[in-house]
Amino acid sequence: MCGIIATLLADHMASASYEILEGLHLLQHRGQDAAGIVTCGHKGRMYQRKSNGMVRDVIEQEHMEYLVGPIGIGHVRYPTAGSSSHSEAQPFYVNSPYGIALAHNGNLVNAEALKVFLDKEAHRHINTDSDSEILLNIFANNLQQTGKVRINEQDIFTAIKGLNSQCVGGYACVVMIAGFGIIGLRDPYGIRPICFGKRKSPKGWDYMIASESVALSANGFTDIEDIKPGEAVIITKQAVSREQVTPIIEYAPCIFEFVYFARPDSVIDGISVYRSRLAMGEYLAEEVKRKFNGNMDIEVVIPVPDTSRVAALQVAHKLQIVYREGFVKNRYVGRTFIMPGQQMRKKSVRRKLNAMALEFANKNVLLVDDSIVRGTTSKEIVQMARDAGAKKVYFASCSPAIRYPNVYGIDMPSRQELVAFDKSDEEIAQAIGADEKLGDLIASCSQLNLDIKTFDCSVFDGEYITGSVTAEYLENLERARNDKAKGIRGMQDSLETIGLHNACNGCIK
Secondary structure: OEEEEEEEOOOOOOOHHHHHHHHHHHOHHHOOOEEEEEEEOHHHOEEEEEEEOOHHHHOOHHHHOOOOOOEEEEEEEOOOOOOOOHHHOOOEEEOOOOOEEEEEEEEEOOHHHHHHHHHHOOOOOOOOOOHHHHHHHHHHHHHHOOOOOOOOHHHHHHHHHHHHHHOOEEEEEEEEEOOOEEEEEEOOOOOOOOEEEEEEEOOEEEEEEEOOHHHHHOOOOEEEEEOOOOEEEEEOOOOEEEEEOOOOOOOOOEOHHHHHHOOOOOEEOOEEHHHHHHHHHHHHHHHHHHHHOOOOOOOEEEEOOOOOHHHHHHHHHHHOOEEOOOEEEOOOOOOOOOOOOHHHHHHHHHHHEEEOHHHHOOOEEEEEEOOOOOOHHHHHHHHHHHHOOOOEEEEEEOOOOOOOOOOOOOOOOOHHHOOOOOOOHHHHHHHHOOOEEEEOOOHHHHOOOOOOOOOEOHHHHOOOOOOOOOHHHHHHHHHHHOHHHHHHHHHHHHOOOHHHHHOOOEEEO
16 A cells, blocks of 8 residues: 655645645555655756655654755655565656656556566567556556657557556555646546545645545645545646546445545545545444344443544444443554464564453453454454453454455465465454454445445455455465565665665655
8 A cells, every 4th residue: 555645836946745744644554664756847857765664753854955946746655566666666767758757546456467568569678566656657668659749638648548458456656748748547446545625825726646545635635535446546737637547347335435535634535535434433333233132241341542542432432332442552563464474463463452451351352453364463462352351352353354455556475374265254253362343344334425326345255356466466465465475575675785775765867
C-alpha cells in the first residue's frame, strides 16, 4: 500500500513542495518504508528528494530549499512488489519524451509481460523490480507514439487509454509532465482510491490530487471529488480536463481500505470511512447477539488499537456493555503483519501493546480487532488478555479472516502463512487461543453508497476481479512474499552502498 499526491499552485513563484510535504505527513499511514518528492520549476527543470525512511527523516528543511516550483508530486511507500532498496523509492522519472515523473499506488498482475514488451518492442530499459517504473514507461512510450514536439490534453487521454488496455491490476497514479501540468488516473475497476480538489488563492485556483480526501481537506482544498474508475483528470494552469478514457468495467473499490488502511477522517468513493466502521460495529453487535442467543456473558468490550476503536465503541453501545481501553499502544513500532519472520512479529506485538490488568482481571472480555491476517498478533493479544487475568476471551473481527493473498497493492503473506487458510471459524478461534471468533462485513460499506454494487474482496473469497490471476502467478507471488524471501531481500538491501543512496537525491537534469 502506498500514498500518492500531486499539487499545482496558481502562483508560479510559490513552492508546491510545502503543500506536498504536508500531504505526505497526512498519508504517512499508507507507507513508512520510503518517501519522495519531485517538483518542476523554471523552464521545466525537475528537482527531487527521495530515500528510504519516514517522511520526517527523508525530507528536511535543507531539501525543501531546492525543491522549487509550483507543481510537483509525492509518494510514501511500503513495498508490495520488488524490494525495499533505495533505488525503488518513488516518484520515478524518465526524460523521454518531455520529462515525466510518476508515483503509483497498487500492483500490476501482468508486470512481467509488460517488462518483456518494453524491452523487446518499445526498447525501454527497466532499472528496478518496481511495477511503478513499468507503468511510467508504458505511459511514456504511448505518448512518444504521437511523434509530437508539443502535446495536448487529447494526446494524454489517448496515451492513458492505451495504458489501461495494456496494464492489468489495481492502480492509481499521479503524473507530472514538465512544463505542462499534473494528471490523476485510476484503473477501470477503481480498486485503489484517488481524489482531487481545489482551493481559491490570490492568484487563482490551486489544485491537489491524493490517495485520500484528508490530505486535501486538511490543507484547505474543497469541492473534493473521486476520480472514477477508468477516468483521467488533467490539470494545467489554464484548465481542468476530465475524460472517461476507459469504460467502467465494474466499480469495485478495495474493501480493505475501509477496514484497515484509510484514515477514519477520509471519504473514499463517497463513503465516510468513519461511518463505515460504525456500521461494521453495528453488524458485529448483531452477530454477537446471534452467536450467544440470549446467553451473553461478556462484561467488557476492549478494542485492539487503533483501527478497530470506532467499531468497538459501536459494538459496546449496541450491546449496552461497558467499553474500556485495555491496551496501551507504543506508537513507535510499525505494523506487525508486514514484518518478516514469526519470531520478530511476536516480539513486536509485545513491544507494541501492553495490557492493563485493571481492565481484564476476573472479566469475560470481548476483544474487537479490524482483521485477522497471520494470526500472530491475534494470538499474542489473546494471550496477553489471559495473562492480565481475563476469565474468558472472545475475539471479534470487523472483517472475515483473510484466506487469500492480495494482488492489487497490499503486501499480504503467502496462503500457508495466513492463519485462516483452509480453516473454519472454529479452527481459527482455536489457532489464536480465543474462546470463540465472531464477525461480519460487506453491507456496512455498500449501504453508504448505493452506486457501488460490489467491492474487491479477493483476500476473503479468492475471487480476483480483474481476472488474469493464474495459479502460476499466485505461486510466484507467494515465493516472493514468504518470510524466507523477505529475509534474503532484507539482507541484500542492507548491503547497498552509500553511493547508491546518494544517487536518489538532487536535481534531475
